[in-house]
Amino acid sequence: MRLRSIIGTTAFLAAMYFCAGIYVLRFHLEPLLVPRADAPTLPSIPPLQSIGGHEETLLVRRYGVPRVGCVLFFPGQHGSIPGYDTQLFPAFTGHGIAVLAVAYPGQDGAPGALDLKQMRALGMRTLAAASAICGEHRVIVYGRSLGSMVAAYSVASHQPAGLILEGTTPSLASAIRLRLRVHWYLAPLAALPVSTLLAHDFSLKEALSQTPLKQAVAFQGTADSETPLSALRITPGLEKLRIVEVRGGTHSTTYRLAEHQMVEMAESMLR
Known part of the structure; x- marks a missing residue:
């Protein structure tokens, strides 16, 4: 009887564990993907434009003067524009390429909360606004980490420079599975059919198949354990995407190591 009770309790707890994981993946993913972040210091540049409504708003801030063109920048899940404005943006603005930096709902002064169902439409509207400022063919869309998916979908109805x-x-x-495997207490959840549990599994293959854009480049660090280079290499349907390996680049250092290359790529796309 005691053994049967232990087995029954263990089975019940395991079922509850997986049910909780399924519920979060299906209905409560947004707060984990893009958590609210009240930065200790807001960006010094005031918002140039807001996109969306009160419940979900993207803010766009401009850095530099668009003498050559513009880069529309979608950051990763934690935003942190005040860090990029000193580490990354000067590399572009110093070459006459203005940076239009996006702040997600709930981050860097943007009100509201993220709704994944609205993110694709908001991304497209943001690109339309950037095109109105700089000219459609003078805009390069740049997305890093989670922002790369938003960036890829935003180009579906427009033809930016690259x-x-x-x-x-x-x-x-695939990103969620990898994050789950990193933590021992979440690793079993990686066995779930994550792609079918998500309300929509956003993918580069789907995004790039919807655009006639010809100049699409991914800079990927060889030491990046969060978004491994190998995952891109083995994924079919990404023939449109040129992959540039950044030697020694981790998930947090690739943009610094590839800064010069990315600026050169942007200048080439704008010619």
């Missing part, structure tokens, strides 16, 4: 992805992943499901 698309630069950095620290990207083949799909939302």
